[in-house]
Amino acid sequence: MLLRIEFESDIPIYMQIKNQIIEGIALGMLKEGDELPSIRQLASDFGINLHTVKKAYDILKDEGFLSVHRRKGYVVTKNASADDNFIEELKKDLQPILANAFSRGMTEDEILKICREILEQFKNGM
Amino acid sequence: MLLRIEFESDIPIYMQIKNQIIEGIALGMLKEGDELPSIRQLASDFGINLHTVKKAYDILKDEGFLSVHRRKGYVVTKNASADDNFIEELKKDLQPILANAFSRGMTEDEILKICREILEQFKNGM
Amino acid sequence: MLLRIEFESDIPIYMQIKNQIIEGIALGMLKEGDELPSIRQLASDFGINLHTVKKAYDILKDEGFLSVHRRKGYVVTKNASADDNFIEELKKDLQPILANAFSRGMTEDEILKICREILEQFKNGM
Amino acid sequence: MLLRIEFESDIPIYMQIKNQIIEGIALGMLKEGDELPSIRQLASDFGINLHTVKKAYDILKDEGFLSVHRRKGYVVTKNASADDNFIEELKKDLQPILANAFSRGMTEDEILKICREILEQFKNGM
DNA sequence: GTGGTCTAGACCACA
DNA sequence: GTGGTCTAGACCACT
Known part of the structure; x- marks a missing residue:
């Protein structure tokens, strides 16, 4: 599991770390019980x-993706679930992004194709 | 075209306005040539x-969604296109969001269904 | 001599008119003594x-490109000369534009080629 | 890298700063990775x-000349390229300036000489 | 009336 | 410390 930090991104570093760990879990590179590098280390x-x-x-x-063990430090736990609250947030996050793509002339199929490609990565990693 | 601003949101106000105008265009509520309320008015x-x-x-x-007409003020102009750069950005934006949903146990179909629902709105507005 | 006004340009309309008339003179479409359309007309x-x-x-x-005749209205006169003052202005105007092109990786030859193409138009019009 | 602001100029201050930084890059005084003075400092x-x-x-x-490093602030990054769009803009910018010079009786050679002099500065700075 | 520029301040997020 | 956002006001250019 390799992290890549872009110091010149407009996404805060802590968010980049957060996102990449979640992606690591989605991609199957991080599995339940895996220990993360210590805070100091990273x-x-x-x-x-x-x-x-x-x-x-x-x-x-x-959010339930990690838990703290007295010895091991932070370990992966998959307690995060997609409750109604999350679904609501998900829609709110997707809405402006998809609107942007659509307003630029992309068709529904083109946009869904990209979503599918991303999700395919995740399925293969499982 | 109605805007709604949430002052308690952690999304900057200017971003809320930006997003809602793009959504307005996607939904067909704002069409090419339409004049927006003046800066001071809004x-x-x-x-x-x-x-x-x-x-x-x-x-x-x-981004090419608006242009400034010397008499009318800001007007809708759909010059924004989905070039390679945008596609790249789009993927970068979607990746962490979809990863999050997937990591929480949502299936590909469930996630795509939500995308499709959002896009359906836009298609109907055209 | 055809004028084309872009209401959505960030160049003021009066400046667009001014520029295009000077270009008309450079291109040989407007010659000394030619009458311009009346202010009202235009x-x-x-x-x-x-x-x-x-x-x-x-x-x-x-600037010496036009003069006013009691009857004919505004007519083309080529009294404008390239004095030291103008040369100084010219350099000041060109400097940032050429710097921009150069900083984007264009070579001296590429930039000069474009200048030459523009000037060629003018020479052919004479 | 020294900036000089003319408060009496009709060129907006922000534009003077912008132009001089681009010229600094063209002249080789600002190189990739260089940190600019902080906004508040400047x-x-x-x-x-x-x-x-x-x-x-x-x-x-x-425009791709700078990027924001989360620790260093604004740093020089030469991502700006001379794509077709830029070339088009370049021509539009040069056209009225060169037309003016030509209409005042300057010859192609005289005008190109000035362009070459400006570009020579940049080449020497590299 | 419109937008464009600039000022003088404030509070916040990030690192 | 850095930049990011927002406010309240001013004056100007253009049409």
């Missing part, structure tokens, strides 16, 4: 602040 | 600052 | 304000 | 408002 690897890593980990813990 | 309608509105309008202008 | 043709046209004409008069 | 140095500086920086970011 922070020093990338030359970033401890707080930044901790923030990412804590959010993932709150 | 700002005063919502009790927000004119710079906030201008920022939203200017981004849309840069 | 304004009504394009549905623009009298002041806008007058402003363009007056600037051209100040 | 603003206070010149006694201007931070929004004015930010506007200049943001335009340069949009």
Whole structure:
């Protein structure tokens, strides 16, 4: 599981970490029980602040993707579920993105094809 | 075309305006040539600052959704196209969102169904 | 001599008129002594304000490209010369434009080729 | 890298900053990776408002000359390319300027000489 | 009336 | 410390 941080992205670093860990889980590269690098480890690897890593980990813990073991540190747990709340958020997140694509002339099929391609990656990783 | 601003949202106001105008275009509520409310008009309608509105309008202008007519003010112009750059951005935007949904146990079909529902709205508006 | 006004350009209309008349002279489409359409005529043709046209004409008069005849209205006169002042202005105008092209990786030859193409038009028109 | 702002100029301050930074890149005084003074720093140095500086920086970011590093602030990144769009803009920008010079009696050679002189500066800076 | 620019301040998120 | 957002106001250019 390799993280790639883009310091010149407009996405905050903690969010990049969070996103990539979730993607790692989706891709099957991170499985239930896997231990994550320690906060210190990851922070020093990338030359970033401890707080930044901790923030990412804590959010993932709150969402149910990670839990803290006294010894192992942060480990993957798949407690996150797609409840109604999440579905609602999902729609809100997708709406402007899909609207943008559609307004630029992409057809429903073209857009769905891209979604499918992304999801295919995840299915193959399982 | 009605805008709704959520002041408690963590999405910046200018971004909410931007997104809703793009959605308006996607939904067919805003058509090429339509004049938007003037910066000051919209700002005063919502009790927000004119710079906030201008920022939203200017981004849309840069992206090709709006242009500034010297008499009419900002008008809808669909110059935005889905070039390779945009497709790349689109994938980057969708990736973490879809990964999140998938990691929470949603199936490909469930996720695509939601995408399809959103896109259906847009197709009906045309 | 055909004028084309772009209401959605960020160049003021009076400036567009001014520029196109100068280009008309450069291209040989407007020759010394030619009468321009009256202010009223041109304004009504394009549905623009009298002041806008007058402003363009007056600037051209100040710069020596036009003069006013009691009967004929504005006529082309080539009194404008390239004095040191103008050369200085010319350099100041060109500097940022050429810097931009160069910074984007265009070579000297590529840039000069474009300049030459534009100037060629003018020479052919004489 | 020294900036000079002319407060009496009719060129907007943000545009002067933008142009001079591009010229700095063209002249080789600003190289890829160089950090620019912070928005607030530059603003206070010149006694201007931070929004004015930010506007200049943001335009340069949009055009690909700068990017925002989450620690270093704005840094030079030469992502700006001379695509067809830019070439088109370039011609539109040059056309009226060269027409003006030509209409004032300057010859093709005289005009090209000035262009060449400007470009020579840039080549030497590399 | 429209948008364009600029100022002087504020508060926040991020690292 | 950095940039990001937002406010409240001003003056100007253009039409």
